Amino acid sequence: MGTMDVLFWQLVQRLSRGGYRIVRMSEQADEVWLESNHWRRPTLIRLVRADFDWSRSLRLDMEYTWQFVQQMRGWNFSKAGRVINVYVMVYPPVDDWEFLVAEPLPLSGVSDGVLHTLLLHSGNMGDVLPRLAEMTGVALRFEPPVETSDPFAAAERLKREVVREWRRRREEERRIFEYGKPMFTRLFIVVQVAMFLVLEWSGGSTNPDVLIHYGAKFNPLIEAGEWWRLLTPMFLHIGFLHLLTNTLALYYLGITVERLYGSLRFLFIYVTAGFFGALASFLFTPSLSAGASGAIFGLFGALLYFGTVYRHLFFRTMGMNVISLIIVNLLFGLLVPGIDNAGHIGGLVGGFLAAGVVHLPKHTALGRQAGALAVAALLVAAGLWIGFR
Known part of the structure; x- marks a missing residue:
């Protein structure tokens, strides 16, 4: 040299x-x-x-x-x-x-x-x-x-x-991509498969009476005070194909998000996104509905939030694929009848805000977290007020 x-x-x-x-x-x-x-x-x-x-x-x-x-x-x-x-x-x-x-x-x-x-x-x-x-x-x-x-x-x-x-x-x-272990992802998969078997055993997962009995989103009962129906639909699925597609999506997206955020943050993001999806469906879709799609779209939202923190890393690894999948799925929901696109969009927004509230491991951004919490609380309050007035 x-x-x-x-x-x-x-x-x-x-x-x-x-x-x-x-x-x-x-x-x-x-x-x-x-x-x-x-x-x-x-x-x-x-x-x-x-x-x-x-x-x-x-x-x-x-x-x-x-x-x-x-x-x-x-x-x-x-x-x-x-x-x-x-x-x-x-x-x-x-x-x-x-x-x-x-x-x-x-x-x-x-x-x-x-x-x-x-x-x-x-x-x-x-x-x-x-x-x-x-x-x-x-x-x-x-x-x-x-x-x-x-x-x-x-x-x-x-x-x-x-x-x-x-x-x-x-x-x-x-280390960023391997922070957590996918514990709750596997647990939610087991729960939704188990609930599908319960629905089939009880009369069929496509039977409206069975779905309503086990907690599907049904606006008249929510308006009557059964608020838990804003949470339970994410564990129910209508037909085997619905279960299969959502289970595969949860497996691949859930593992990625849970490794990025850790198990407790993932739990908060997933449940919050499912709630936001059900609330949006309650406000904009009068029909009976169920499924984990809103929560799964929330995982997309969490990945988008990751992109706001690690912009270069996000676009270098997964960014354009994530954005393309979101656009394709939203367009599919707009063009194909019978798909609860309001629930999907609500879940996407809820997942993004929930990720903003908990932020990423080993990071502190109190201003962003407080802002995300304030926006999320405002949307929930407005949604509940409009829905129950």
């Missing part, structure tokens, strides 16, 4: 602290990929510490990079507008190479996507570093190591710092 190795690791460190995250590092640690936190149009950077004697080697590596980028999936690259390929060298190739990096290469399949290549060597740092800083939006400069007599030690120290920080961030993200 030497002076250019110090520069290489200084670039990696400053970019990773300036809004970029390391997404890949080669085993030899001579190639590092970084991605910006901008979820709409992320920038992807490839930093390579390599020395090419001839421009042919540079051209072959550029071709490999272009092909690799075209094949990439899962790094948000489908939306990336720009890839910056940076070579850090002691000396440039001995033959002509400037024409290879003069113009960016277009990327197929990506709107306005281009691959820029910069060759940074000991003789052009004053020109290329400012250009790279402008392209990345990060202040980049070379600072000679304190250990002037031993640049190898300085480069190794920087490398250890970068790798340690990278591993720490990856561990923090892993």
